[in-house]
Amino acid sequence: MTNVPVSDKYCFTLSDQYGTLARDELRESDEIRDQSLAQIRDWIAKNAAIKFCRSDSSFLLRFLRVRKFNHLAACESVERYLVMRQRYADWFRKLDTTQAWVDEMIDDWPILPLGYDEIGRLLILIKMGNFDLKKFVNVDQIRMMMMILESYYEEERVQIAGSVFILDSTGLTMSHIAQWPLSDIKNFVDCVNHTFPLRIKEVHTVNLPRYAIAVSELCVSFASPKLKKRIHCHRSIDDLIKHVKLASLPKEYGGEVPINTFKHNLRVLLSKHRSTILNLDQMAVDLSTCLVLKENSSQSGLKNDSGVVGSFRKLNVD
Missing domain, CATH: 3.40.525.10 (CRAL-TRIO lipid binding domain)
Incomplete structure (x- = not known):
C-alpha cells in the first residue's frame, strides 16, 4: 500500500471549555494547527521508512497536541508509535470490539x-x-x-x-x-x-x-x-x-x-x-530503515524486539 497523505478540511467544533484548554495548555490556534498538519503530512510523504500511515486530521492531531504543536517532536512521536505497534503486534493487532x-x-x-x-x-x-x-x-x-x-x-x-x-x-x-x-x-x-x-x-x-x-x-x-x-x-x-x-x-x-x-x-x-481501530492494522513501517531506531541504537544500544525500552525513553509525557 502506498503512503499517500490525506488532507481533510479541519474545523474545531468543541465547546469553549476545550478551546480555552487547547489554546492555553497546547498553544493551539487555527493558524498553528493548519501549518502543523501540513508539515507533518509532508514529512509522512517524504519518509521512506513509512509504508502507510493515517494522515487525517483526527489522527495527526493526537500527536501534535501531545507534543504541544512542536511538529518535529510530533513527527518523531508518529514514527515511534508506528514502531511500537509493529514491535508489539500481539498488543495492537486485530482489536475487534465484537469479539x-x-x-x-x-x-x-x-x-x-x-x-x-x-x-x-x-x-x-x-x-x-x-x-x-x-x-x-x-x-x-x-x-x-x-x-x-x-x-x-x-x-x-x-x-x-x-x-x-x-x-x-x-x-x-x-x-x-x-x-x-x-x-x-x-x-x-x-x-x-x-x-x-x-x-x-x-x-x-x-x-x-x-x-x-x-x-x-x-x-x-x-x-x-x-x-x-x-x-x-x-x-x-x-x-x-x-x-x-x-x-x-x-x-x-x-x-x-x-x-x-x-x-x-x-x-x-x-x-x-x-472499523477505525481495525484499520490501524494497515499502517506499516520499515524497521530496517526507521530513523528513530537507528538513532537510538547508536545512542543507547537497541537490544532486540523484546527489549526496546531504551528506544522510547526520550519522549516525555504531558
Missing part, C-alpha cells in the same frame, strides 16, 4: 472509563482484582487497555484535556501480579508513558496492599520525572475523593451513576470506533 472476550471483560470491568470530570478530563478506573485469571492472560488485559485508549483518543476532547487514571487495588492478589513478566511490565509502562500519544494528567492509586508495593515502585521507576509527580497514593476511597469528586465515581463507590451505565457507554464507544 466475545471483549464483552466478557467489560462485564468483569477490570478497566472501565467513567466519562469526563468537571474540567473535561477522561477518568479511567482500573481494578486489576476484577481480572479473571481463569479466562485471560495479561496480554488480554493489555489488548483491552489499548482498545480503549485507541477508541477514546479518537475523541478530540480526550486529546485536549487528557486522562486521569484511578487504580483501585481492592481484590488484587499475588496471582494477579505474578501473571505479569518483568519484560511486559517494563515495555507496557514505557509504551504508555513515552510512546502512545497519551496525556496523563493524574494517576491515583487506592487500597494498595503491602505485598504490591515493591511492584508498584518498580512501575513508577520506569515513569518519566513529570509523570512521577502526578502519581498520588491513597489509603482509602475517603482519601481518594479529596482529589477526585465522589460524583465522578460509580454508584457502587458512593457516586451517582451505576457501573452498568459505564459498561453500556464503553460498549457504545468501542462499537462506534470499531
Whole structure:
C-alpha cells in the first residue's frame, strides 16, 4: 500500500471549555494547527521508512497536541508509535470490539472509563482484582487497555484535556501480579508513558496492599520525572475523593451513576470506533530503515524486539 497523505478540511467544533484548554495548555490556534498538519503530512510523504500511515486530521492531531504543536517532536512521536505497534503486534493487532472476550471483560470491568470530570478530563478506573485469571492472560488485559485508549483518543476532547487514571487495588492478589513478566511490565509502562500519544494528567492509586508495593515502585521507576509527580497514593476511597469528586465515581463507590451505565457507554464507544481501530492494522513501517531506531541504537544500544525500552525513553509525557 502506498503512503499517500490525506488532507481533510479541519474545523474545531468543541465547546469553549476545550478551546480555552487547547489554546492555553497546547498553544493551539487555527493558524498553528493548519501549518502543523501540513508539515507533518509532508514529512509522512517524504519518509521512506513509512509504508502507510493515517494522515487525517483526527489522527495527526493526537500527536501534535501531545507534543504541544512542536511538529518535529510530533513527527518523531508518529514514527515511534508506528514502531511500537509493529514491535508489539500481539498488543495492537486485530482489536475487534465484537469479539466475545471483549464483552466478557467489560462485564468483569477490570478497566472501565467513567466519562469526563468537571474540567473535561477522561477518568479511567482500573481494578486489576476484577481480572479473571481463569479466562485471560495479561496480554488480554493489555489488548483491552489499548482498545480503549485507541477508541477514546479518537475523541478530540480526550486529546485536549487528557486522562486521569484511578487504580483501585481492592481484590488484587499475588496471582494477579505474578501473571505479569518483568519484560511486559517494563515495555507496557514505557509504551504508555513515552510512546502512545497519551496525556496523563493524574494517576491515583487506592487500597494498595503491602505485598504490591515493591511492584508498584518498580512501575513508577520506569515513569518519566513529570509523570512521577502526578502519581498520588491513597489509603482509602475517603482519601481518594479529596482529589477526585465522589460524583465522578460509580454508584457502587458512593457516586451517582451505576457501573452498568459505564459498561453500556464503553460498549457504545468501542462499537462506534470499531472499523477505525481495525484499520490501524494497515499502517506499516520499515524497521530496517526507521530513523528513530537507528538513532537510538547508536545512542543507547537497541537490544532486540523484546527489549526496546531504551528506544522510547526520550519522549516525555504531558
